[in-house]
Amino acid sequence: MSKTDILYNGACPVCSREIAHYRRLSAARDLPHRYDDLADAENLRTWGVTADDAAKRLHVRKDGRIYVGVPAFIALWEDLPGYRWLARFVKLPGVFHVARWTYNRILAPLLYHRHVKRQRKGA
Template sequence: MPQVTVWFDGQCPLCRREIAVMRRLDRRGAIAFVDVSGVDAAGGAISCPIDAASLLARFHAQEDGRMLSGAAAFAAMWRAIPLLRPLGLMARNRVILRVLERLYLVFLKVRPRLQRGLTRWEARRQRP
């Protein structure tokens, strides 16, 4: 049974690649990955603990019933994967988590450019 739930944007090429890597690393199935851009298996809207716009704006995860956002959410995901667990445990230190959060905020500023670049690259790859 998954111990961590991660919400991600399946329409984002950057997010899809990152989640694909995390799924390969999550050999124990400790993480439930939820694509908030789509519909569930029954064809209905995905159930989200908070509004979808907030989930799409920042990375979110739930660990032990607590909703986490940003660097704290990444750390929770890392703790669920044995290979990355040491990084996740280090992020429990407030100073380290604060540094990671600042780095995440910088990433959020460049993320739109990365997404556009990946989208263009994927489009070029798919052309005959």
């Protein structure tokens, strides 16, 4: 299995809970996964993205390619025991389009809006 890097928003309660779950699965199976929090400026330099772009969508780097959004989840789920079926299901043409639309139009903007709101409160 090739190395998989995951860039996520550790300040997002929903994101950090989900990533913590994936991290436990990765550790239990000794998977070659690295989890990078976007709060670390060095991670952002390595990934070549801004903190704002990274906060908008999940990013996964695997086999030399960067996946963003639903394709990133699929790339990660393909490695995780118990989630491979979900990766195969979400890749189905109709399901993929609905999942991508829902993530891009509803879920990701909602989480990003909450992220921006938390950032303003902390400033």
